[in-house]
Amino acid sequence: DAGVTQSPTHLIKTRGQQVTLRCSPKSGHDTVSWYQQALGQGPQFIFQYYEEEERQRGNFPDRFSGHQFPNYSSELNVNALLLGDSALYLCASSWVSETQYFGPGTRLLVL
């Protein structure tokens, strides 16, 4: 049973560019959440998708957007990248239960 998968594992971009990160949830899960984790900090909630709709959003600007597909996979898009967007981006999936299962993350470096 595959767990949560994310792609790519690493990414280097320059300021002003746009990036798309991808996530496939654990089998049987229908809800996907995205988190940003800066070095030495805990993950910060970006948003959650359920039934292809954004169900809840954290305190992130509109440059951060997402999408959920009918197969429950999800994308996170970040426009107009800033140096401060450099972080580990984590996807977590869940179903009914409160527990969220995390993927390995995508390490984004903005130069």
Added chain:
Amino acid sequence: SQKIEQNSEALNIQEGKTATLTCNYTNYSPAYLQWYRQDPGRGPVFLLLIRENEKEKRKERLKVTFDTTLKQSLFHITASQPADSATYLCALSTDSSYKLIFGSGTRLLVRP
């Protein structure tokens, strides 16, 4: 203001001892609290969940307590091993929200 705090200093203990990590929160009414383990450069791995009406939860060498009066959760690892060395994150969620709110984590180092 709302805060969830974990000891930012690393916890350094001898193999075989019990490690105790603390998570304190203010101005939240959590429905439940979770503990995760995170290794460098990896995603958090779920360990245990405890609900507001539960005092204690156990799983193998792990134990979590939840005191809503003190607004604190304690996470214990008994008979610690060097393989337990990692960062441990606590996260809470409230009834009115789907998101997890994380502390900044405590790094545990178990010396052989």
